[in-house]
Amino acid sequence: MLDASSHKFDRLPDTPGVGYKPQHFSDIMEAPGSVGWLEIHAENYMGAGGRPLAQLRHLAERFAFSVHGVGLSIGGEGPLDPDHLARLKHLVSWLNPASFSEHLAWSTHESAFLNDLLPLPYTEATLTRVADHIDQVQEVVGRRMLLENPSSYLAFAESTLAETEFLREVARRTGCGLLLDVNNVFISATNLGSDPISYINAFPLDLVGEIHLAGHDEDEDDHGALLLIDSHGREVAEPVWALYEHVIRKSGPLPSLIEWDNDVPDWAVLEAEAARAARVMETVAS
Amino acid sequence: MIVDQTEFRSAILDPEAARPEGLTDGAGRPAGRRFDVYRNNVAVSLTEALETAFPVIRALVGEANFKLLAGAFLRAHPPASPLMMFYGDAMPEFLANFGPTQTMGYMPDVARLELMIRESYHAEDSTAVDPADLQALAPDALMASKIWLAPSLRLLRSDWPVFSIWRFNTEDGAPKPQMAAEDVLIARPDMDPAPHLLPPGGGAFIAALQSGDTFGAAFEAATNANDSFDLGKMLALLIETNSMTKIGD
Structure with missing residues (x-):
């Protein structure tokens, strides 16, 4: 277990950030607007050189960075991939980001990586496994990590713990922080018929080091019930903005990321979403 | 009813397989097509990774055929690492043995x-x-x-x-x-x-x-x-x- 206090200066600014896309490089350098920091998916920057790393070197002179892993499979039944852990350690040591985060999910099993964030049952067995893996990650990477809440399309009959209880207990056992994805909260609550406000009220907001906001798509299940899909391909939905405001009222300003990974828009559209997050934080503060 | 990751993984990669039991919609009913969101995410994201990697193969066989080819490839060769930038290194060998491209000797x-x-x-x-x-x-x-x-x-x-x-x-x-x-x-x-x-x-x-x-x-x-x-x-x-x-x- 790492002592969280040893990294209290490694913080993202309490402003909006965006998920970095290479096509926005020049715009970000020239007109960042309300965007104060950038997030990258760790796995896209694990090559040996070339343009991806060259762009990061330039950007890191001006912006704080969040390294967000999407492939570590922290919830996997098998052991963590030591090669991948070593690559993460290398990237984090090289870039020295203000924050490092990963997901409460699994993606690799028996050496096949499925490139999606797959769900976990909330049981004592899962809790022990996830906590052990996070201990290992923090040990190898050498810093505290944030763990992100998932978006759920289904539930496990075997689950015995609420997601908020599960996350709180993982954080207590490992000393990790949490990344609160407000869009995921809204998606899961809609899909599983629970109340997103109650979820936020049960969430340990004092452990949150970063917030995610993103757009979702609409589908339906076998019974015609609304099924929201975590698509990251459009503007943040209005009820998600409302939920975000509820969070900020309780927590105060927090580093808040706009994630837009598919059908990536022009910089102006993305920056406008970031500006809206800034306005929410200003409105709540005044 | 416990759903392990071996079962989950097999059902994701095989669209014909039965969906795992023990997954619900939150109200206790079977998850049904909710499970297919994961099947779809996996197939679509890996197909997109292959489209990015092999634009000329895609141009040669056409968009619709490439999707079929990618679907067969990703089931035979799911990624062995989370680095999508290197996914597809088994493609030359696969094209040499895949029925529809077998006779197109230049493809590999x-x-x-x-x-x-x-x-x-x-x-x-x-x-x-x-x-x-x-x-x-x-x-x-x-x-x-x-x-x-x-x-x-x-x-x-x-x-x-x-x-x-x-x-x-x-x-x-x-x-x-x-x-x-x-x-x-x-x-x-x-x-x-x-x-x-x-x-x-x-x-x-x-x-x-x-x-x-x-x-x-x-x-x-x-x-x-x-x-x-x-x-x-x-x-x-x-x-x-x-x-x-x-x-x-």
Whole structure:
């Protein structure tokens, strides 16, 4: 277990950030607007050189960075991939980001990586496994990590713990922080018929080091019930903005990321979403 | 009812398989097609990764056929690592044995060319030698020297007109490929790798340098392969693409 206090200066600014896309490089350098920091998916920057790393070197002179892993499979039944852990350690040591985060999910099993964030049952067995893996990650990477809440399309009959209880207990056992994805909260609550406000009220907001906001798509299940899909391909939905405001009222300003990974828009559209997050934080503060 | 990840994984990769039991909609009813969101995410995201990796293979077979091909590939060869930038290295072998592409003998080499371009893009950076250092060497000294090539440099020697096929499918107005063996150099002068058709003997020359031969031995290998080998032209290409990183013993 790492002592969280040893990294209290490694913080993202309490402003909006965006998920970095290479096509926005020049715009970000020239007109960042309300965007104060950038997030990258760790796995896209694990090559040996070339343009991806060259762009990061330039950007890191001006912006704080969040390294967000999407492939570590922290919830996997098998052991963590030591090669991948070593690559993460290398990237984090090289870039020295203000924050490092990963997901409460699994993606690799028996050496096949499925490139999606797959769900976990909330049981004592899962809790022990996830906590052990996070201990290992923090040990190898050498810093505290944030763990992100998932978006759920289904539930496990075997689950015995609420997601908020599960996350709180993982954080207590490992000393990790949490990344609160407000869009995921809204998606899961809609899909599983629970109340997103109650979820936020049960969430340990004092452990949150970063917030995610993103757009979702609409589908339906076998019974015609609304099924929201975590698509990251459009503007943040209005009820998600409302939920975000509820969070900020309780927590105060927090580093808040706009994630837009598919059908990536022009910089102006993305920056406008970031500006809206800034306005929410200003409105709540005044 | 416990759903383990072996069962979950198998059901994701096989759309015909029964969905795991023990998954619900939150109200206790079976999850049903909610499970298919994961099936769809996995298939779509891996297909997109393959579309990004193999734009020319996609152009050659057409968009709809590529989706079928990608679907078969991702089930036979799910990624072995979370680095999507390197996903698809089994594609050449797969195309050689996949029913619909089996008779298209050039396909594996086209896929190899696309893989090499991507490897080059992500390869380690390097600094080119000053061409003046090369010119300053007396001919005998040059022949006895070794040349270090950039980490981003790749050589593809093909029995097929692989460069011409690649160009025909990426450049407007490029000439129609004619049957010929072609050797291709993939070089990255700065950040953007590009393939170059090597002159006769050029493949033998680069292969010899890659194996650590001296400049003289590489020149001999090239001339043996083709007696019209043009060393001046070969060197001009290597200089212009920043492909030589060190000259020495």
